Amino acid sequence: MSSTSADGQSVVVTQSAADKALDLLSGEGLDTDVAGLRLFVQQGGCAGLSYGMRFDNEPEDGDTVSEHHGLRVFVDSASERYVHGSTLDFEDGLQGAGFHVENPNAESECGCGESFRT
Structure with a gap:
C-alpha cells in the first residue's frame, strides 16, 4: 500500500463530499x-471510460491512500493515472444529488458527465 502526502494528494475531496461519504459509511x-x-x-460509458465508487473495508495492496476531512480514499494503481489531480465533490441541487469528479486529465466528457476520454 502506498500513500500520498498532503502536498501531493492523488485526489482532492471537498468537505461536502467527505461529509456525505462519511454519513453513508457510518450508515453501512x-x-x-x-x-x-x-x-x-x-x-464503459459513451465516452469510453467511466468513474466508479464503492465502499471498501480496507485498502488493497498497491492502493494510493489519502485522507480528506476524516474520509479515507483508496485509488488503485491502474486508476491513479486517470484520476490524479481530480476533485471529488458532492452536489445537492434541483437537478438531483450525487458525487461528481472534476478531472483535469479528461479531454472530453459525455453530456451527463458520467464518462470521459483522455
Whole structure:
C-alpha cells in the first residue's frame, strides 16, 4: 500500500463530499477509521471510460491512500493515472444529488458527465 502526502494528494475531496461519504459509511456500519471510499476508473460509458465508487473495508495492496476531512480514499494503481489531480465533490441541487469528479486529465466528457476520454 502506498500513500500520498498532503502536498501531493492523488485526489482532492471537498468537505461536502467527505461529509456525505462519511454519513453513508457510518450508515453501512463500517469503521471510518479503517474503511473508506474507493474511486476507480473502468471501461464503459459513451465516452469510453467511466468513474466508479464503492465502499471498501480496507485498502488493497498497491492502493494510493489519502485522507480528506476524516474520509479515507483508496485509488488503485491502474486508476491513479486517470484520476490524479481530480476533485471529488458532492452536489445537492434541483437537478438531483450525487458525487461528481472534476478531472483535469479528461479531454472530453459525455453530456451527463458520467464518462470521459483522455
